[in-house]
Amino acid sequence: MFFWHVPAPNEAMLISGSKHAGGTGPEFRIVTGHGCFVLPVKQKWRVLSLSLRESEIVEDVITKQGIRLRVRAVAVFKVGDDPVSIANAARRFLAEQTQIEELVGRIFAGHLRSIIGALTVEEIIRDRDRVAQEIKDGCHTEMEKLGLVVDGLAIQEVEDSTGYINNLAAPHSAAVASQARIAAAQADQEATQREQQAAALKAQYTRDAAISQAGFSAEVDQAKAEAAQAGPLAQAQASQKVIEQQTALAQRQADLAAQRLEAEVRRPADAEAYKQRTLAEAARDTVKLSTEAEVFRKVQIATADRDSTKLSVEAEAIRRRQLADADADATKASALGTAEAAKSLADGESYKIRQLAQADSDSITVRAASLASGNQELIAAKQLVDALPQIVGAAASAVASSNLTVLNGGEGLNQLLSGIVAQGLTVYQALRQSLVTGDSPLSGHAMPGAGNEDVGNGSSGEPANDGYGGAGPRR
Amino acid sequence: MSMAPPGNHEIIGAVGVVTLPIREGKPGEVVLKVRGGTEAYAAWADEPIAKAVVVDQTGAHSVQVTPL
Numbered sequence: 001m002f003f004w005h006v007p008a009p010n011e012a013m014l015i016s017g018s019k020h021a022g023g024t025g026p027e028f029r030i031v032t033g034h035g036c037f038v039l040p041v042k043q044k045w046r047v048l049s050l051s052l053r054e055s056e057i058v059e060d061v062i063t064k065q066g067i068r069l070r071v072r073a074v075a076v077f078k079v080g081d082d083p084v085s086i087a088n089a090a091r092r093f094l095a096e097q098t099q100i101e102e103l104v105g106r107i108f109a110g111h112l113r114s115i116i117g118a119l120t121v122e123e124i125i126r127d128r129d130r131v132a133q134e135i136k137d138g139c140h141t142e143m144e145k146l147g148l149v150v151d152g153l154a155i156q157e158v159e160d161s162t163g164y165i166n167n168l169a170a171p172h173s174a175a176v177a178s179q180a181r182i183a184a185a186q187a188d189q190e191a192t193q194r195e196q197q198a199a200a201l202k203a204q205y206t207r208d209a210a211i212s213q214a215g216f217s218a219e220v221d222q223a224k225a226e227a228a229q230a231g232p233l234a235q236a237q238a239s240q241k242v243i244e245q246q247t248a249l250a251q252r253q254a255d256l257a258a259q260r261l262e263a264e265v266r267r268p269a270d271a272e273a274y275k276q277r278t279l280a281e282a283a284r285d286t287v288k289l290s291t292e293a294e295v296f297r298k299v300q301i302a303t304a305d306r307d308s309t310k311l312s313v314e315a316e317a318i319r320r321r322q323l324a325d326a327d328a329d330a331t332k333a334s335a336l337g338t339a340e341a342a343k344s345l346a347d348g349e350s351y352k353i354r355q356l357a358q359a360d361s362d363s364i365t366v367r368a369a370s371l372a373s374g375n376q377e378l379i380a381a382k383q384l385v386d387a388l389p390q391i392v393g394a395a396a397s398a399v400a401s402s403n404l405t406v407l408n409g410g411e412g413l414n415q416l417l418s419g420i421v422a423q424g425l426t427v428y429q430a431l432r433q434s435l436v437t438g439d440s441p442l443s444g445h446a447m448p449g450a451g452n453e454d455v456g457n458g459s460s461g462e463p464a465n466d467g468y469g470g471a472g473p474r475r
Numbered sequence: 476m477s478m479a480p481p482g483n484h485e486i487i488g489a490v491g492v493v494t495l496p497i498r499e500g501k502p503g504e505v506v507l508k509v510r511g512g513t514e515a516y517a518a519w520a521d522e523p524i525a526k527a528v529v530v531d532q533t534g535a536h537s538v539q540v541t542p543l
């Protein structure tokens with residue numbers, strides 16, 4: 001429409017000339033956010049921008065510690081949205097809206113001086129809240145009078161002519177520089193170490209390479225030298241072979257000469273020597289053999305003489321021994337026959353005596369039985385008489401079983417047996433007499449009986465001794 | 476003494492967040508919801524606080540607050 005005006009969202013439309021309700025409100029209408037009729041001629045309208053504005057401030061200031069700084073700051077502000085602020089700002093800046101920044105900048109410069117004067121350099125640098133509080137405290141009231149709202153004050157740059165800030169940074173920068181130098185030194189050290197190690201390895205490899213090269217060069221030189229000397233060497237080897245052949249030839253010639261000498265001189269000499277030696281040996285052997293034959297002959301003669309003598313002696317001895325044996329056998333046979341005869345005779349005699357004694361014994365037994373009380377002595381005598389044939393038999397059997405070789409003939413044996421029988425008869429007669437007379441035979445004749453036995457033994461031993469004495473030559 | 480002009484929204488009783496600490500005798504800043512947007516107001520208080528309720532408007536952009 002022609003008279004209908006609408007402000008932009010960031011603008012406030014101020015209309016003057018209309019009748020107002022009066023009171024405490026302003027003398028002009030403030031329209032924001034919607035349109036409005038403006039009567040021509042009668043009313044006048046203007047627009048106040050509510051958008052953000054900024055002004056740059058460069059100011060020399062002194063801090064709380066008296067340090068001079070040159071500060072460059074930017075203040076950001078706008079006209080307040082509320083009607084009071086719009087009215088205040090409109091009255092002051094409506095005609096000079098383009099100069100608001102310059103004007104506010106100047107005002108801010110003064111405020112900045114007071115704000116910085118309440119702060120230290122460290123707070124300015126580090127304490128943002130503190131700076132904002134000081135700004136709010138320093139300029140809020142005055143800006144509110146102008147209808148402006150400060151959205152922010154940014155300190156963009158601080159120049160320090162005294163070097164205070166540099167000195168603040170000095171310890172840290174020195175420490176950092178120190179650390180940097182240390183790091184650089186360590187790096188340099190490591191690098192140098194590695195470089196030196198590399199150089200050492202390089203030198204080692206160079207040495208190895210040089211050694212290898214020298215070795216190969218030596219081999220090459222050796223091969224070259226050998227190649228160069230191959231011709232002379234071959235010549236020398238050829239000469240050596242020639243000399244060897246010549247040497248062999250000379251050797252053969254020497255051998256030939258030696259063999260010739262051997263055949264012509266030494267063999268004949270050897271043959272002659274052999275002949276002489278053989279002849280000498282033959283002569284020596286002849287003598288030796290003749291001597292040995294003589295010796296052998298003598299030995300044989302002596303041996304034969306000795307053997308003949310020995311044989312004659314042995315023949316004589318054998319002859320004599322056989323004669324002696326024949327005599328001994330004859331003597332032995334005759335003795336055995338005599339002994340056999342004597343034994344038979346003795347058996348007959350003893351049997352006769354035993355029969356007589358048995359007869360007497362029976363008579364005595366009968367007589368003893370006739371006696372009433374019996375006489376012990378008689379009984380004993382009777383028992384002795386009874387035993388007498390046995391005694392005599394025992395003596396005879398002793399002679400028979402003694403196996404004596406009575407060499408002095410049957411004469412001795414007869415004496416022996418007759419002795420035994422005579423003793424038996426003597427005993428028997430004595431006993432018989434004592435029985436007839438009634439005397440005790442034991443008191444006087446028992447001992448003589450034993451004595452007779454001893455005599456018997458003596459008579460029997462005597463021939464035995466004679467027998468053994470006669471056996472002496474038999475050996 | 477509140478002289479809120481006609482058309483200005485009443486902000487007394489509004490609850491705001493302190494964005495700049497309020498010290499004794501010196502202003503801090505509270506952000507209040509006004510006219511569909513938010514605006515920062517210089518705030519005074521008798522004691523340091525973190526969250527505040529507006530008890531009085533002392534200027535176009537100045538308020539007196541008390542701890543909530």
